[in-house]
Amino acid sequence: MNLKCTARILAVLTMTVLPLAGQTAANMTPAEQRIAKEVRHELLMLPYFGVFDDISFKVQGYTVTLMGYVTRPVLKSDAGNVVKRVEGVERVDNQIQVLPPSTMDDGLRIRLFRAIYGYRRWKSMLWACKNRSELS
Numbered sequence: 001m002n003l004k005c006t007a008r009i010l011a012v013l014t015m016t017v018l019p020l021a022g023q024t025a026a027n028m029t030p031a032e033q034r035i036a037k038e039v040r041h042e043l044l045m046l047p048y049f050g051v052f053d054d055i056s057f058k059v060q061g062y063t064v065t066l067m068g069y070v071t072r073p074v075l076k077s078d079a080g081n082v083v084k085r086v087e088g089v090e091r092v093d094n095q096i097q098v099l100p101p102s103t104m105d106d107g108l109r110i111r112l113f114r115a116i117y118g119y120r121r122w123k124s125m126l127w128a129c130k131n132r133s134e135l136s
Contacts (some may be wrong), residue, residue: 032059035088039064042082048075052109055079062090115124
């Protein structure tokens with residue numbers, strides 16, 4: 001694969017992980033860094049966390065603030081509960097907002113997901129990258 005194709009694929013994959021990036025480690029104490037690492041892991045392990053959910057968090061001392069939007073109400077409460085159980089967390093400020101349920105929105109989300117991340121699109125992108133690298 002050439003550098004352009006690799007960069008394009010990495011950019012797309014990075015965009016799927018950014019919602020849980022949290023804050024930078026440069027301005028955090030070692031205790032806050034450990035808490036942030038554990039909070040991120042716990043949030044990623046939530047069973048109903050999907051591509052249409054956007055959860056971010058901020059660690060300030062022993063307080064974790066959860067922010068973002070989710071499509072299922074249970075995800076908001078589950079996120080707050082798992083973060084409360086992280087060692088060192090004394091307080092959780094759950095500011096996550098639940099998007100209103102709508103079958104039209106759900107259908108639109110699914111169509112957009114398939115248009116952006118559909119198998120055929122990935123297959124054609126990888127095929128094009130492979131062919132370009134073979135020609136080089």
